[in-house]
Amino acid sequence: MKARHKRFLLIGIALALLGGATTLVLNAFNDNLVFFFTPTEVADGKVPKGQNFRVGGMVESGSIERLEDGLTVRFTITDTAKTLPVVYKGALPDLFKDGKGAVAQGKMDDSGLFIASEVLAKHDENYMPPEAKAAIDKAHEAARTMKQ
Structure with a gap:
């Protein structure tokens, strides 16, 4: 695997983790909204x-x-x-x-x-x-x- 492909893979994983964390935070916020x-x-x-x-x-x-x-x-x-x-x-x-x-x-x-x-x-x-x-x-x- 070329360095360029590794970089894209790492960027993709980082974006997926960021999206997952954002989803969890927004879900917790929505549960506590009164x-x-x-x-x-x-x-x-x-x-x-x-x-x-x-x-x-x-x-x-x-x-x-x-x-x-x-x-x-x-x-x-x-x-x-x-x-x-x-x-x-x-x-x-x-x-x-x-x-x-x-x-x-x-x-x-x-x-x-x-x-x-x-x-x-x-x-x-x-x-x-x-x-x-x-x-x-x-x-x-x-x-x-x-x-x-």
Whole structure:
């Protein structure tokens, strides 16, 4: 085999390895990609079926209910236009409270209940995820235009 053919073979192998590595990285990225939705978007059916996603808004006042096992919690997230029932099994963040902002990650079940695998709470009074703030502002605007 000539040196020129060896060089082409090495270049071909290097390109195949690079393509394989790129495929693996993009596949891992796609598996970890999680989209954010509001309760209104969930109610409108805009969420991916059978995939993890995040839903955020405010924890509806008086909706937090701890079940018998002590670890399972039911609560409702709202964007002031629509509400979404959530069930989470695990320890909640210390800042998780009624009327405060929260983001839950998980999947919808067939009955319309959001099964959360992770719950995040805002870290101070002034912070809210930009997507959640925009959704709440949009819901307030829609409610104002409906009243007029």
